[in-house]
Each structure stands twice: as structure tokens, then as C-alpha cells.
Amino acid sequence: MSVDASDLLAKSAPGRSSWTAALISWEGLLLAVLIAIIAVNANLSDAYLTVTNQINLFQLSIEKIIVALIMTLIIINGEIDLSVASMMGLAACAFGWLFQAGFPTVAAIPVVLLVGAAGGYLNAFFITRMGLPSLVVTLATLIGFRGLARVLVEDRGITDFPAWFDNLGQQGLVGPLPLAMIIFVVLLAFFIVVLHFSGFGRQVFVIGNNKDVAAYSGVDVARVKAILFTASGLISALAGLLYAARVGAVRGDVALGFELDIITIVLLGGISIFGGRGSLYGALLSILIVLNLRNGMALVNVTGHIQTGVVGILLIVSVLAPNMRESLGAAWSNWRGRRGSR
Numbered sequence: 001m002s003v004d005a006s007d008l009l010a011k012s013a014p015g016r017s018s019w020t021a022a023l024i025s026w027e028g029l030l031l032a033v034l035i036a037i038i039a040v041n042a043n044l045s046d047a048y049l050t051v052t053n054q055i056n057l058f059q060l061s062i063e064k065i066i067v068a069l070i071m072t073l074i075i076i077n078g079e080i081d082l083s084v085a086s087m088m089g090l091a092a093c094a095f096g097w098l099f100q101a102g103f104p105t106v107a108a109i110p111v112v113l114l115v116g117a118a119g120g121y122l123n124a125f126f127i128t129r130m131g132l133p134s135l136v137v138t139l140a141t142l143i144g145f146r147g148l149a150r151v152l153v154e155d156r157g158i159t160d161f162p163a164w165f166d167n168l169g170q171q172g173l174v175g176p177l178p179l180a181m182i183i184f185v186v187l188l189a190f191f192i193v194v195l196h197f198s199g200f201g202r203q204v205f206v207i208g209n210n211k212d213v214a215a216y217s218g219v220d221v222a223r224v225k226a227i228l229f230t231a232s233g234l235i236s237a238l239a240g241l242l243y244a245a246r247v248g249a250v251r252g253d254v255a256l257g258f259e260l261d262i263i264t265i266v267l268l269g270g271i272s273i274f275g276g277r278g279s280l281y282g283a284l285l286s287i288l289i290v291l292n293l294r295n296g297m298a299l300v301n302v303t304g305h306i307q308t309g310v311v312g313i314l315l316i317v318s319v320l321a322p323n324m325r326e327s328l329g330a331a332w333s334n335w336r337g338r339r340g341s342r
Contacts, residue, residue, distance in 0.1 A: 090241050091238075099158065
């Protein structure tokens with residue numbers, strides 16, 4: 001029996017009814033949790049709802065949430081990229097190395113972005129051409145990119161970047177909004193359109209559901225994956241540059257461990273670790289929950305180590321809870337079916 005590619009792609013993308021179901025299930029739960037966190041935080045401190053605090057809330061984690069957007073597409077596609085934080089570090093250190101070597105700062109920025117895209121394509125090559133699992137490949141490049149970053153700057157920090165570069169990360173560009181927040185909003189809108197309202201987005205979903213069936217139906221699986229991983233490297237490099245501008249310095253340990261927060265944000269948003277299911281709306285709610293939760297803990301002087309532990313617990317919950325919810329839902333449906341048959 002032949003498989004119609006258009007029918008397969010249409011079935012793989014969430015329709016209106018599935019979005020309605022999502023909004024009253026996982027996304028609805030996330031929204032309720034977010035409202036509760038906001039209420040608690042507002043009660044903890046009068047400064048919480050100020051414009052300054054809300055901007056700081058985003059600014060302190062802006063690089064993570066930018067990368068979380070492309071990570072959402074990769075995980076829905078049935079893959080994972082563990083090298084994103086190391087690429088952020090490599091990009092920041094490459095920029096610092098070029099700057100210290102006398103390379104023009106304006107010219108260094110596109111060079112670093114090309115390095116990021118090349119690193120992402122390297123991941124894609126081993127995954128799509130060599131047939132290696134993305135978990136193994138990106139774990140290897142996680143180590144490799146981080147090692148290269150440390151080679152470039154060794155144990156020293158590089159500072160004294162041009163004032164205009166530091167200002168891009170530390171001052172408002174449009175009113176009080178810094179450049180990184182504007183980039184986040186633009187990328188969020190762009191990826192929502194790509195994932196949920198384009199043919200490419202439907203291909204991302206269908207490959208995540210079953211890449212063999214997708215290939216049989218005419219989808220160029222290797223091309224889609226190559227685009228996603230190259231974009232991941234490029235956006236991670238951009239995030240590394242934004243981090244360097246915000247902090248005003250780079251070291252070999254830039255963004256060390258950021259992949260934990262990034263993956264937690266994505267999975268907490270209801271994106272299936274097995275691929276084929278999820279939405280950027282859920283990822284956005286998850287971003288707001290994690291940022292507000294960290295902000296609330298900071299307001300009551302919870303240490304960074306404890307905050308990291310809480311994020312680790314969220315990672316476990318984000319993996320287990322959706323599967324538990326589906327199992328409970330199936331059990332409830334079976335129970336109602338047995339009652340109705342009596």
C-alpha cells in the first residue's frame with residue numbers, strides 16, 4: 001500500500017483540535033503553575049513586578065532561552081544537541097581571541113557566527129551521513145568545542161572590549177530592552193511560524209514521529225536534520241557573543257553547564273524526549289516558569305547550588321510527568337469504557 005506524503009505530513013502536525021486538547025492539559029497546567037509562581041513572587045517582594053526586575057529576570061538567562069528555541073525544534077525532530085553550551089563558550093572565546101589578536105571587532109562577529117554554523121554542520125554530518133546517534137555525536141563535540149575554547153584563551157580572561165560592543169549587551173537598545181531580548185522575541189515569532197505554520201515544520205514533526213516512514217513518504221530527512229543542527233550551531237554562537245557583550249569578558253568556562261537549564265526548559269514545556277510531539281507555546285510557558293522560579297529563589301536569597309538542584313528536579317519531572325499523565329489518561333479512559341459497557 002502506498003503512502004501519501006501530504007496526508008502523512010498533515011497528520012503529523014498538530015491540528016486545531018489537538019491544540020485545544022493541549023491547552024486544557026499540559027500547557028494549561030504550565031499556565032496555572034506560572035500564575036501561582038508569579039503570585040508567590042509578588043508577595044515575596046515589592047520589587048518583583050517592577051520593570052527593572054522583569055528585564056533583569058530575562059537578561060540574566062537570555063542566552064539560555066534563545067538557544068532553547070532551536071533546541072525545541074531539534075528535540076521534536078527526535079534528536080538532541082548536547083554541544084550547545086560548549087559552542088557558546090567556543091564562540092565567546094573565539095571572539096576574545098580574535099579581538100586580542102588585533103582582528104577588527106566588527107569583522108570578528110560574522111567570523112564567529114560562521115564558526116558556529118560550521119560546528120553545527122559538523123554535528124549534522126556525523127549524524128546524517130555517518131548514521132551516528134545525535135546523543136553520541138554531540139556529547140563528543142561538547143567535549144571537543146569546550147577543549148578548543150580553553151586552548152584559545154587558556155586560563156586567562158579576556159576583557160576591555162570596545163564600549164559599543166559591551167553596550168549592546170548591557171544597555172537598552174529600544175527603550176529599556178537590550179538587544180538580546182529583542183533578538184529573543186524576533187526568533188520566537190520566527191520559529192513559531194516555521195514550526196507550526198510551514199511545510200518545513202510539518203516535516204520536523206513527521207521525522208520525529210518516524211523518520212523511516214518520513215523518508216519513505218518523500219521527506220528529505222538528512223536535509224531537515226542538517227538545517228536544524230546548522231541553525232543550532234549558528235544560534236549557539238550568537239548566544240555566546242551576546243553573553244560576551246553582557247558580561248564584558250570571556251573565559252574558557254563560559255556557559256559551562258548551561259545545557260542542563262536549556263534541556264530542562266524544553267522538556268518541561270511538554271516536548272517529548274522521543275520526538276514528534278510538542279509546541280513552542282509550551283516551551284514559552286516553560287521559559288517563563290523557570291525564569292520566574294529562579295527569580296523568586298533569588299529574592300529569598302536561595303544559593304545558586306540549590307537553584308541548580310531545583311532545576312535538576314524539574315528536569316526529572318519534565319521527563320516523567322507527561323508520560324505519567326498519558327498513562328493515567330489511558331487508564332481513566334479504559335475504566336470509563338468498562339463502566340459504559342456494563
